[in-house]
Amino acid sequence: MTSPTPHAPPTPILRPLWRDLIACAQLLGAVEDGASLSTALPQYAARGKWDAAQRGAAQALSFAVLRHLGTARAVLAQLHPKTVHPPLLRDVLHTALALLLPDMPVQYAAHTVVNQAVEACKRTPALRHAGGFANAVLRRFIASPELYNTVCAASIEARWNHPAWWVKTLQAAAQQHWEDVLDVAQRQPAMTLRVNTRRISRTDYQSALMACDLHGVAPDDARLDQTLILQHAVAVERLPGFASGWVSVQDAAAQYAAALLDVRPGQRVLDACSAPGGKTAHLLERADCTVLALDKDAQRLHRVDDTLHRLGLQAQTLMADAARPADWWDGQRFDRILLDAPCSASGISRRHPDIRWLRRASDIPALAATQTALLDALWPLLQPGGKLLYATCSVFPQEGVEQAAAFLARHADAIASPAPGQLLPREPQQRTNDHAAASPAPHSQDGFFYALFTKSS
Numbered sequence: 001m002t003s004p005t006p007h008a009p010p011t012p013i014l015r016p017l018w019r020d021l022i023a024c025a026q027l028l029g030a031v032e033d034g035a036s037l038s039t040a041l042p043q044y045a046a047r048g049k050w051d052a053a054q055r056g057a058a059q060a061l062s063f064a065v066l067r068h069l070g071t072a073r074a075v076l077a078q079l080h081p082k083t084v085h086p087p088l089l090r091d092v093l094h095t096a097l098a099l100l101l102p103d104m105p106v107q108y109a110a111h112t113v114v115n116q117a118v119e120a121c122k123r124t125p126a127l128r129h130a131g132g133f134a135n136a137v138l139r140r141f142i143a144s145p146e147l148y149n150t151v152c153a154a155s156i157e158a159r160w161n162h163p164a165w166w167v168k169t170l171q172a173a174a175q176q177h178w179e180d181v182l183d184v185a186q187r188q189p190a191m192t193l194r195v196n197t198r199r200i201s202r203t204d205y206q207s208a209l210m211a212c213d214l215h216g217v218a219p220d221d222a223r224l225d226q227t228l229i230l231q232h233a234v235a236v237e238r239l240p241g242f243a244s245g246w247v248s249v250q251d252a253a254a255q256y257a258a259a260l261l262d263v264r265p266g267q268r269v270l271d272a273c274s275a276p277g278g279k280t281a282h283l284l285e286r287a288d289c290t291v292l293a294l295d296k297d298a299q300r301l302h303r304v305d306d307t308l309h310r311l312g313l314q315a316q317t318l319m320a321d322a323a324r325p326a327d328w329w330d331g332q333r334f335d336r337i338l339l340d341a342p343c344s345a346s347g348i349s350r351r352h353p354d355i356r357w358l359r360r361a362s363d364i365p366a367l368a369a370t371q372t373a374l375l376d377a378l379w380p381l382l383q384p385g386g387k388l389l390y391a392t393c394s395v396f397p398q399e400g401v402e403q404a405a406a407f408l409a410r411h412a413d414a415i416a417s418p419a420p421g422q423l424l425p426r427e428p429q430q431r432t433n434d435h436a437a438a439s440p441a442p443h444s445q446d447g448f449f450y451a452l453f454t455k456s457s
């Protein structure tokens with residue numbers, strides 16, 4: 001997944017904070033009810049007739065609050081142990097409490113938060129009666145700042161702002177690094193670009209960025225030869241040549257896929273789970289190959305067509321279930337197969353802070369079973385001597401190392417080829433001055449898993 005939308009800081013000067021509090025509370029409520037932020041945001045924006053600034057502010061605030069929802073929930077449970085009704089009031093309080101937390105990057109004066117939360121209640125018919133209650137709860141938190149440390153000491157969810165099962169899975173999987181992984185999920189990621197070197201060289205694109213007062217740093221990794229990293233996200237419209245296909249937004253970890261698959265001109269390639277098309281396009285930018293791009297979600301598949309059109313690339317796109325080749329395969333084997341499988345998305349928790357609250361522990365074995373079925377269905381479609389790249393944007397071993405080991409145990413004709421294995425998410429410390437960042441440093445990347453299997457001839 002890529003996230004081209006920038007996370008601009010809220011602009012309280014232009015718009016009263018109470019509006020953003022209500023907008024954010026509505027989005028939180030949708031996530032509490034099981035909707036993803038990417039589904040809820042356009043719906044609420046259309047319903048509330050939000051302009052671009054309101055929408056941007058609601059998104060930025062909801063990202064920040066979702067990253068602190070575990071602590072906010074625990075604080076509210078201490079301040080008011082009974083269920084808060086209606087749910088919108090609970091969500092306004094979670095938003096306001098998150099804004100009062102000491103580790104919240106967006107800081108407002110405490111009295112402003114209280115005053116604006118009360119105003120949000122007054123302005124909302126369903127909450128008109130609740131202003132006094134909101135005022136009392138928030139003032140009690142301000143009067144007892146030690147509560148923050150108390151709840152963080154008592155609850156894993158409050159301390160790490162992820163569900164306890166998620167934290168425990170990571171503790172077992174990434175034994176020395178689990179705290180870093182969770183810390184990275186709390187930070188705003190850099191914006192990573194992939195230059196379409198069919199259109200423009202990376203060096204020339206770097207200059208084009210400079211001319212727009214943007215500074216793109218090339219990572220210190222030969223495999224990332226199309227990559228430039230911007231320290232701060234900007235709207236894609238600000239990227240020179242975006243509309244005419246000079247560049248795409250794609251995380252660095254996702255950019256390893258095309259080089260690993262080592263596609264050569266003229267080869268037949270299957271991209272089994274292709275939408276929204278980031279990796280399909282990357283494969284085609286690197287080699288004149290023939291790509292069949294499948295996805296079982298028709299709407300998402302349209303995005304593959306849009307991406308290819310913008311970049312001036314061509315592939316055959318087909319809505320189909322990759323796990324049922326009998327429905328769509330013409331019997332001609334592929335030289336390369338990319339299986340970027342549906343997964344927990346636990347490696348991109350920093351870009352999608354709603355995911356951690358939407359997933360359930362029981363999703364992981366179900367997703368692992370889907371991944372196994374896809375691997376086993378696609379393996380017979382590969383030419384002897386061909387390569388299949390298995391990828392997930394996950395940091396859970398059930399979807400990564402364990403899945404790959406089990407696949408090798410089931411398929412005697414599969415040979416493990418060199419691949420990165422588990423990549424953990426990371427975000428280097430922000431530099432104080434973009435223009436001082438001339439030398440490459442450890443680059444920003446999402447959590448990803450890669451295994452490459454070659455079929456014995």
Ligand SMILES: C[S@@+](CC[C@H](N)C(=O)[O-])C[C@H]1O[C@@H](n2cnc3c(N)ncnc32)[C@H](O)[C@@H]1O
Binds near residue numbers: 280294340
């Ligand atoms: C991780 S995303 C793929 C991202 C894409 N490769 C990219 O780089 O832009 C997984 C995709 O798999 C699709 N999918 C899930 N199950 C599928 C199946 N059985 N057959 C085909 N596509 C499937 C989902 O609709 C989703 O678009």
